Amino acid sequence: MTNSASILEISDAFADAAKPATFPASVLRFRNTRWARRVGLADLSESAWRAHFAQFEPLAGNLETPLALRYHGHQFGVYNPELGDGRGFLFAQLRDTQGRLLDLGTKGSGQTRWSRSGDGRLTLKGGVREVLAANYLEALGVKTSKPFSLIETGEALQRNDEPSPTRSSVLVRLSHSHIRFGTFQRAAYLDESENLARLIRHCAEQYYPETLDEDLAVMAPALLQRVTAETARMVAQWMAAGFVHGVMNTDNFNITGESFDYGPWRFLPWSDPNFTAAYFDQQGLYRFGRQPTQGLWALQQLAATFTLVCDAEPLSEALQAYEPAYQEALAGHNLKLFGLGSAGDLKQDLTFLQSLYTWMSETQAPWAQVFFDWFGGAESETRARKSPITALYETPAFAPVREGLTSRGMIRPERLDHPYWQRETPVTLLYDDVEALWAPIAEEDDWSAFEQVLSDIEAAREALSIEFEPPAPKA
Structure with missing residues (x-):
């Protein structure tokens, strides 16, 4: 890890010092060991992890004081000049093993001068949802912030959009920039x-x-x-x-x-x-x-x-x-999610995608299931016949989609050897899926379903192997 608090170059005009909240508890619920390794923080003990990411003791040689950034924004088309980091701050900046600048930012870490009437807190359910969404998107190769740490903080929060009082948390996310x-x-x-x-x-x-x-x-x-x-x-x-x-x-x-x-x-x-x-x-x-x-x-x-x-x-x-x-x-990432190469012509690839989307809209075929069944194109025809929705693949309307899938060669066919492709259905994060794993947490403090989904998402990430790579700088 190389510390690089470059934000200090402009913080006088774009940020304000922030004081972290003091929480009555700090129960570690999620720790991103894979990314901790990439930024040199994998060796932190659990107590040190909680000291840095619940009590926000500064990392050695990094920002001495967290910074709440100032910003405005259009919210649903209406300009709002009363914004800024109201329940989070920039905690540290560091570089990963590739030398890229990364930020550790928070959510739910307490009030700042930009909190207005907010309490500066994050519900535990909100933290759980962010961990799930960001991990799943990363598995799908989408460029996303990474959930780095989730700690339950022992406060009872009042909210209008979920049953209250509800449990509280503080989230730390790893991202390439805090500048909006x-x-x-x-x-x-x-x-x-x-x-x-x-x-x-x-x-x-x-x-x-x-x-x-x-x-x-x-x-x-x-x-x-x-x-x-x-x-x-x-x-x-x-x-x-x-x-x-x-x-x-x-x-x-x-x-x-x-x-x-x-x-x-x-x-x-x-x-x-x-x-x-x-x-x-x-x-x-x-x-x-x-x-x-x-x-x-x-x-x-x-x-x-x-x-x-x-x-x-x-x-x-x-x-x-x-x-x-x-x-x-759009064409490139769809094909990546199918594990397929391009036809060599962007217009032809987009025409194929149009036929795919039209067919999926008309049949209401489950989005994730279609990409799961046909990962590998022609290499997965036999596997697709065992799908819960195989009947949809036998209709005449699917013929042009099948042609588009099977006429493109698979990139790295060895990926189909991963055990993930032996499942009948893919891991999904539909609304009901998330509610189903939250219920045992809320009712019995049972985290097993949450941990199982994270394990399934990790399996999907390994099976897809779509690591996001920043594009080469243009001359």
């Missing part, structure tokens, strides 16, 4: 052009060094183009995974194009473009089929902030990277 679109929005809103320029240069230096330039008018559009491509890639991965984020506010996008802040997320039971995750999204603004549009809209708001220091025309050109990056990633 809303961080730029706040600087622009306050007309802080010098600070905005500092922020742009900081992001270029730390995350996209290939965009660095002495001329801000050159660097800003180059940075925007890279953020645009990474955001498009993230949204395309959500679509391929059948994932609905639920709250695509601009303060829930970060500049490295990484999924985070899992609130009312859902996975699709079947293909439905109108499926909405959040019960309070009554207009369906963030419904499944609208996620690509909303991703571009968020980027347009980011681009608008750059006009404080850059002409609009090159920024508009930078945003044009969105559609081709999205289309390429």
Whole structure:
């Protein structure tokens, strides 16, 4: 582990010191040993782990005081200048075994100056849901923050959207950046052009060094183009995974194009473009089929902030990277989830996907089951015949889908040797699945179902072997 608290370069303008809450208990419920190893923290004893991630004693040589970042954001299309880290903070920055800068941020760690009327806490169920969602998305190859630690904190919380009093927790997540679109929005809103320029240069230096330039008018559009491509890639991965984020506010996008802040997320039971995750999204603004549009809209708001220091025309050109990056990633990630290679023609791959989605929508075939059954394409025809939904594969309507699946060669066929593919059904995180594993925790403090699902997700990750790899910097 190499400590690298680069946020201190700009924290005077973009962050405030935060004081962690004091909790009556600290019961470790989840520890990400795989990622702890990659950032040099695997050797921490349980007591040391709780000292750092429940009491927030600083890591050696790292931030001495946690920092709550300042930001604004559009929430369901309405601009809100009263935001900021209200129940979390940036606890530490470090580098992994590949030298990449990573942040340890919290959720539920207490009140900050941005808490407004909130208590700064996180329910245990909310923490459990984030651990599940992020682990599952990582298994599916989606670029996501990693749940690093979940500790139950012994407080009784009052909430309007779940039975109260309810149990409390503090979550630590590992991510590539804590800097949100809303961080730029706040600087622009306050007309802080010098600070905005500092922020742009900081992001270029730390995350996209290939965009660095002495001329801000050159660097800003180059940075925007890279953020645009990474955001498009993230949204395309959500679509391929059948994932609905639920709250695509601009303060829930970060500049490295990484999924985070899992609130009312859902996975699709079947293909439905109108499926909405959040019960309070009554207009369906963030419904499944609208996620690509909303991703571009968020980027347009980011681009608008750059006009404080850059002409609009090159920024508009930078945003044009969105559609081709999205289309390429959509085709590519769908094929990865099937373990298949491309036909060598993007248009042909997208035509195949259109036939797949149309068939899945018309038949309401379970989303995850279809990808599970046909992982390997022609290599899995025999396995697909044993599926609980094999009758759907025998209909004439499936013929063009079958052709698309079996005409593409499998990448790394040895993956089918993994025991995961001997199951009848894949691991899923549908709404009922999550409620079923939460019930024994709430009623009997029985964590066995939760631990079993995590084990199943790990098996899926190994079987799929879709490790996210950042794209090579563009010249």
